[in-house]
Amino acid sequence: MEDSLAPIQKMMLQDEAPKTIPAGGYWLGVLPKDRIIRLTDAHGNQAVDTLFFNADNFAERYSAMQTIQAQRSLYLTTGTVLRSESGQALAEIVEDTCGRHDTLGGACAAESNTVRYALDKRTMHSCRDSWLLALNTQFADLQLEKSDLSHNVNFFMNVPVTPEGKLTFEDGVSGPGKYVEILAHVNLAILISNCPQLNNPCNGYDPTPVQVEMRLQ
Numbered sequence: 001m002e003d004s005l006a007p008i009q010k011m012m013l014q015d016e017a018p019k020t021i022p023a024g025g026y027w028l029g030v031l032p033k034d035r036i037i038r039l040t041d042a043h044g045n046q047a048v049d050t051l052f053f054n055a056d057n058f059a060e061r062y063s064a065m066q067t068i069q070a071q072r073s074l075y076l077t078t079g080t081v082l083r084s085e086s087g088q089a090l091a092e093i094v095e096d097t098c099g100r101h102d103t104l105g106g107a108c109a110a111e112s113n114t115v116r117y118a119l120d121k122r123t124m125h126s127c128r129d130s131w132l133l134a135l136n137t138q139f140a141d142l143q144l145e146k147s148d149l150s151h152n153v154n155f156f157m158n159v160p161v162t163p164e165g166k167l168t169f170e171d172g173v174s175g176p177g178k179y180v181e182i183l184a185h186v187n188l189a190i191l192i193s194n195c196p197q198l199n200n201p202c203n204g205y206d207p208t209p210v211q212v213e214m215r216l217q
């Protein structure tokens with residue numbers, strides 16, 4: 001048991017200066033229960049594709065359906081409770097200077113880049129590749145695999161639903177220095193891909209860094 005907990009303990013966030021996730025990079029950390037993390041869109045118009053897990057039981061993952069159904073709203077902002085597949089509250093957005101975040105658009109992948117844009121986009125860097133790289137190298141101790149990559153939140157990303165019920169990728173609603181704060185209701189594992197997408201305007205065609213910072217409650 002201690003062995004299985006050790007990697008989680010190593011990933012627990014400490015109070016320190018903000019970390020920067022470079023453009024196109026990935027990051028994984030565990031936010032202790034009852035603490036707050038701030039994600040800052042340092043340069044503006046940057047999609048931050050984020051997966052959430054209960055760090056004490058990685059089988060409990062974020063669910064877009066449970067989250068949307070419970071709040072009866074398609075977009076995420078202050079007051080949104082991020083729920084797991086069983087409906088449990090994993091975390092809550094407690095402050096948001098951007099105003100709106102997406103959880104319908106999913107994450108970019110070699111496959112979706114090929115279908116949406118062109119066959120020769122297959123080898124372009126994608127969020128799913130970043131997550132898989134994280135899980136197969138730096139965070140291999142967690143023994144997570146492709147099937148653990150489920151629903152995600154796209155912080156700072158604008159994916160409006162049209163009156164016909166379609167999704168469109170639009171220019172970002174965010175701007176330099178806008179931030180979102182998330183309060184953990186469990187020991188919360190957070191896996192971020194700082195989206196490298198270049199084929200649609202979700203990053204303004206120019207991926208930029210984001211900051212991750214643990215805040216005092």
Ligand SMILES: [Zn+2]
Nearest residue numbers: 108127195197
């Ligand atoms: Zn992406």
